Amino acid sequence: MPELPEVETVVRGLRPDLIGRTVVGAWTDWPKVLDDVSLVELTATLKGRRISAIFRRGKYICVDLEGVFLVIHLRMTGRLYLSDRAEGDDRWVHFSLALDQNAHMAFSDSRKFGRVLLRHSLDFLEAKLGPEPLTLSDADFADILQGSTRAVKTFLLDQAKIAGIGNIYADESLLRAKIHPLTPVDRLSRKQACALGAEIRRVLEAGIAHEGASISWYRKPDGNKGESQQHFMVYGRTNLPCKVCGTAVQRTVVGQRGTHFCPNCQRR
DNA sequence: CGTGGGACCTGAACGC
DNA sequence: TGCGTTCAGGTCCCAC
Incomplete structure (x- = not known):
């Protein structure tokens, strides 16, 4: 969770x-x-x-x-x-x-x-563990991606490459950066890589501001739910309209993890 | 180096 | 009501 x-x-x-x-x-x-x-x-x-x-x-x-x-x-x-x-x-x-x-x-x-x-x-x-995404510059993030041929979604979940991103915020970051989750890392342009780094930071910071996502079990130490889930654009929204363009969100599996993406915003 | 499958565990949701 | 199936925010280990 x-x-x-x-x-x-x-x-x-x-x-x-x-x-x-x-x-x-x-x-x-x-x-x-x-x-x-x-x-x-x-x-x-x-x-x-x-x-x-x-x-x-x-x-x-x-x-x-x-x-x-x-x-x-x-x-x-x-x-x-x-x-x-x-x-x-x-x-x-x-x-x-x-x-x-x-x-x-x-x-x-x-x-x-x-x-x-x-x-x-x-x-x-x-x-x-890899570096902390919140204090990583776009350029340093782009450098980390160098040399990998893996699907970008799989890469983001690899804690040895970058630490702290999980299934929710990986999907949310990729939507905002308009990158398809199956895109091989080495096929991202430098500009796309930097944009992804920026969106990761933005999404994680928003998640903290909303005090985390209470989909099922997660609670804050005070027992109350976080509110981050109210701001998801794709995660858990299979068949619901993409919040950017209205196209139905699709669910697929990448690296054995449920993966949500907008087929219009995120082209392969 | 990379991927796929399974293991580790329990509970909720859903179909019949 | 009850049973079976599927899915779940993560990580590790092994085979190929």
Whole structure:
């Protein structure tokens, strides 16, 4: 579910409530959510540590506990919020971090795809993720595309090339840039590549401004829905009129992901 | 290097 | 009502 705008919204919502809090324990009812560590080991490592920062890298949430990092990926249905109970406020909470003042950072995830990692360095993230799209110039984005023959939609979803774009914002960016999702990257002109970079930034920034897209599971930490879905131009609009030209939006599959595009605005 | 299939999981929506 | 199918914002692993 969550892509860059949703993850960023979660981080911004939690930050004021988390900074400065001290860990007093941890809880899980499904240890597999802890990818690389046992609950006992995680608790021993974090107990007594203070949260000094929380930030996003790609779609990962990084909680800095004085040099030790709790790294969380929400995958498809993950939610993160504060609760006054270790088991959280819904039936899908599988992990929580107990903090002082009787607060718990609850990780809810109905599909159980999400993971919580404990690391002493974030080098592993830098090794696997491409640059952040929001701070990437059009020219640098165009340079990243160099040398690839893949379908542009597939390329945008490759986190090693550029970090944070997911299925929704890939489709939305391509519509706005008027590029067909199956276009081979090496057949884009420099001008088209720069335009795509600009539209990616615009779409992601709008997604953040609307506090993320609540199609199904995603909620802000305060429990409310984001509003980004109200502004989609193609995503999830199969057979509905394109918001640019009115042509019926088509759905196809690219790289095994449902892909929405306007056959009039986005010519091959 | 790139792609396709499957795995990991559960819930919602829809057809019959 | 109940059952079967399909789809879902993501990522990893393996075969080819």
